[in-house]
Amino acid sequence: MPGLKIAQMNTMTVVSSNQEGYALENEEGAIFLPKEEATRPLASNDTVDVFLYFDQSKNVTATMSKPFITAYEPAFVDVVDQKHGLGVFVHIGLKKDMLLSKDDLPHLKEEWPQKGDRVFCQLKAGRNQMVAKIPSRFQLLKRLQPEKEYGVGDEVEAYVFHLGPEGVVLFTEAGHELYVYYKHTRKNYRIGEKVHAKISFVTSRVKYNATLTEQKELSLEKDAQKIYDYLLGHPVMPFGDKTDPEEIFQTFHMSKAAFKRALGTLYKEKRIKIFPTETHLINKEN
Secondary structure, eight states: OOSSOTTSEEEEEEEEEOSSEEEEEETTEEEEEEGGGOSSOOOTTOEEEEEEEEOTTSOEEEESSOOSOOSSOOEEEEEEEEETTTEEEEEOSSSSOEEEEGGGSOSSGGGSOOTTOEEEEEEEEOSSOEEEEOOOHHHHHHHOOOOOOOOTTOEEEEEEEEEOSSEEEEEOTTOOEEEEEGGGOSSOOOTTOEEEEEEEEEOSSSEEEEEOSOOHHHHHHHHHHHHHHHHHHOSEESOOTTSOHHHHHHHHSSOHHHHHHHHHHHHHTTOEEEOSSOEEEOOTTO
16 A cells, blocks of 8 residues: 555545445545544445554554544654653544654653653654654644743743753744743653743843743742751761852752752751861761
């Protein structure tokens, strides 16, 4: 079937039928539509749009159910499973879920999408299989055209699209692109994870800088608790006023300024002693 388009919708005509289903044809070729894949009864000479894909036996089959994504129509889809050594499976609206290969995912499995996450995907067909792929940022921006604009201070719901060397790329389902520098985060993220971000700078109508940290007063309390929890396991920790900012970020995922503010809180509460390159937990029982 060299002419039929796998992973796409095909317009075809019913030429015959039996108890099992319908024989379909067009100028490009012929395919069989199982009766359980027909969304309504069909008669000879009816024109019908069908989606072609590979079934569990790797045979090309047709369905009248249109999937959420095709080869040229990407969209956000839900992650339904994660398989070690393979990748993750996404639900595309058909009986068969599609594999998003580990080759298209980060090297670290901790950064892979988990069940319930949402990933922007499209389909790609090979000789005898069809898989999901993550398209480029350009393709996403071209496909999604958001109508709403955001302003500084607006809070938005978005999904992690890419983990770069300096920051995280997020997209809203409407197509707004948000960039968050790692210094404005408080943890490690994974592809497809839903986050709540706050707009910090408007680059264009659809592109923004954002932060994933909370208001300073709220984050300060959490930062202090994070450091205190670390000190409970490391009563003399090798971090202090003069510690390199990169070392602080690698361990606590916070900027040096946030780290020093949190230390100040613990110091005022008389929980710690601060030195240039060390911080000591005060044992109040002694």
